[in-house]
Amino acid sequence: DGDLLSRTADAAVDGRKSTTAAAVVALDSNPPKGTRDFYPPDMRLRSWLFDQWRSVASLYGFSEYDAPVLESESLYTRKAGEEVTGQLYNFVDKGGRNVALRPEMTPSLARMVMAKKGGLPLPLKWFSIPQCWRYERMTRGRRREHYQWNMDVWGVSGIEAEAELLSAMVTFFVRVGLTSDDVGIKVNSRGVIAEVLAELGVPEDKFASTCVLVDKLEKVPLDEIREDLEALGLERSTIERLTSVLTNTSIESISGVLPPGSRAIEQLSALLDLCDAYGIRDWVTFDASVVRGLAYYTGVVFEAFDRRGALRAIAGGGRYDRLLETFGGEPTPAAGFGFGDAVIVELLRERNILPSFEGSGFDIVVFAMGSDLYRAAVEVASVLRAEGRTVDLILEDKKAKWVFKHASRNEAGYCVIVAEAEYENGEVVVKDLSVGEQRTVKIGALGDWAKEAFQS
Numbered sequence: 034d035g036d037l038l039s040r041t042a043d044a045a046v047d048g049r050k051s052t053t054a055a056a057v058v059a060l061d062s063n064p065p066k067g068t069r070d071f072y073p074p075d076m077r078l079r080s081w082l083f084d085q086w087r088s089v090a091s092l093y094g095f096s097e098y099d100a101p102v103l104e105s106e107s108l109y110t111r112k113a114g115e116e117v118t119g120q121l122y123n124f125v126d127k128g129g130r131n132v133a134l135r136p137e138m139t140p141s142l143a144r145m146v147m148a149k150k151g152g153l154p155l156p157l158k159w160f161s162i163p164q165c166w167r168y169e170r171m172t173r174g175r176r177r178e179h180y181q182w183n184m185d186v187w188g189v190s191g192i193e194a195e196a197e198l199l200s201a202m203v204t205f206f207v208r209v210g211l212t213s214d215d216v217g218i219k220v221n222s223r224g225v226i227a228e229v230l231a232e233l234g235v236p237e238d239k240f241a242s243t244c245v246l247v248d249k250l251e252k253v254p255l256d257e258i259r260e261d262l263e264a265l266g267l268e269r270s271t272i273e274r275l276t277s278v279l280t281n282t283s284i285e286s287i288s289g290v291l292p293p294g295s296r297a298i299e300q301l302s303a304l305l306d307l308c309d310a311y312g313i314r315d316w317v318t319f320d321a322s323v324v325r326g327l328a329y330y331t332g333v334v335f336e337a338f339d340r341r342g343a344l345r346a347i348a349g350g351g352r353y354d355r356l357l358e359t360f361g362g363e364p365t366p367a368a369g370f371g372f373g374d375a376v377i378v379e380l381l382r383e384r385n386i387l388p389s390f391e392g393s394g395f396d397i398v399v400f401a402m403g404s405d406l407y408r409a410a411v412e413v414a415s416v417l418r419a420e421g422r423t424v425d426l427i428l429e430d431k432k433a434k435w436v437f438k439h440a441s442r443n444e445a446g447y448c449v450i451v452a453e454a455e456y457e458n459g460e461v462v463v464k465d466l467s468v469g470e471q472r473t474v475k476i477g478a479l480g481d482w483a484k485e486a487f488q489s
């Protein structure tokens with residue numbers, strides 16, 4: 034029945050029905066394990082956080098850069114037992130290349146600097162907000178991705194770089210409503226460990242792995258680490274000396290246990306003095322137990338923590354003067370930090386200082402009372418948009434009750450109603466949703482009305 038075309042169309046629909054019938058199992062609507070969807074309210078929160086990070090970076094004269102989320106696995110094949118490289122989200126691509134989703138941004142930054150072979154005018158003050166990945170066995174149900182604000186200074190060997198980074202981090206905390214009662218920043222230098230190991234004759238090539246193991250002392254007892262340290266070839270006496278040095282929480286006390294004239298202590302004292310100059314000294318505290326978990330740190334290291342919670346690390350960073358050499362590049366001093374998007378949001382939520390992002394917050398909802406006025410509503414919306422106002426034009430013939438509910442749920446400022454009687458007088462009804470009052474406005478005067486209503 035019917036001509037060839039319609040018979041063909043019917044067959045196609047029937048064919049699809051049978052295919053659909055076969056695929057009875059519904060699509061799994063969850064995002065991949067360990068990853069998140071960002072619905073509009075979540076995205077507004079994320080954009081707000083990124084805007085805070087970007088404005089602080091800009092305040093400090095940092096420039097934004099980016100690199101592919103996919104990198105060669107070879108950027109991360111450090112053999113120091115770090116968590117971040119032990120949980121690499123790596124695979125072999127269709128060209129047989131060993132690739133990985135970046136677990137951190139610093140190696141990409143180093144690769145970008147290498148690529149310019151000294152052609153970049155130093156110093157660099159660069160920042161980025163990359164999504165970073167890890168493939169952790171879901172036994173711990175932790176996330177596999179996060180966004181991490183990276184701030185780095187390349188080409189400055191003095192602790193002035195670290196002081197600037199600490200100040201930028203504090204400026205962010207203050208900006209989002211946190212004080213030094215909420216958050217502290219522990220500061221130390223891996224130079225302390227380097228000097229102890231040197232004094233005890235431990236070869237330099239044990240340094241990075243020793244630091245990574247010492248970092249684990251935060252989480253696991255010494256007995257478990259002791260074996261690993263001995264496996265590294267450290268004598269028991271060395272381990273005892275190290276652990277005793279790490280318990281120091283004042284420059285004075287540690288100065289007494291280190292060789293006189295320690296460069297690490299000299300630098301830390303200078304850094305703390307600069308923190309005073311920045312007015313952030315009360316945020317910062319010396320703690321010899323902080324070493325951070327990345328193998329490539331070589332000097333000052335620091336970690337922002339929540340003073341009242343489980344002392345979770347909010348952010349961390351430090352100096353990494355040898356990274357470029359490990360990639361075959363020229364010795365180039367560098368320092369930076371990474372600041373994840375998860376702990377800070379939890380902290381702000383706990384402190385009840387996270388802004389709300391439930392509503393779209395557009396300025397105006399425009400709707401026509403009756404579809405024969407829709408064309409007029411389009412003209413009204415266009416005038417208001419030309420004034421730079423964000424307008425949600427109701428696209429269907431909805432009852433006023435529905436529109437007002439929609440407008441207040443979305444925290445809109447005003448409702449502009451195109452109604453027959455007023456329209457015949459060349460007017461529209463404007464309802465101020467914050468106070469519930471309404472008035473009429475000449476269509477020709479809508480531009481002025483918008484300027485005045487939103488002149489804040």
Ligand SMILES: OCc1cccc(Br)n1
Binds near residue numbers: 136167176177179373
């Ligand atoms: O901070 C370590 C890390 C790296 C990549 C992804 C996630 Br989630 N966490």
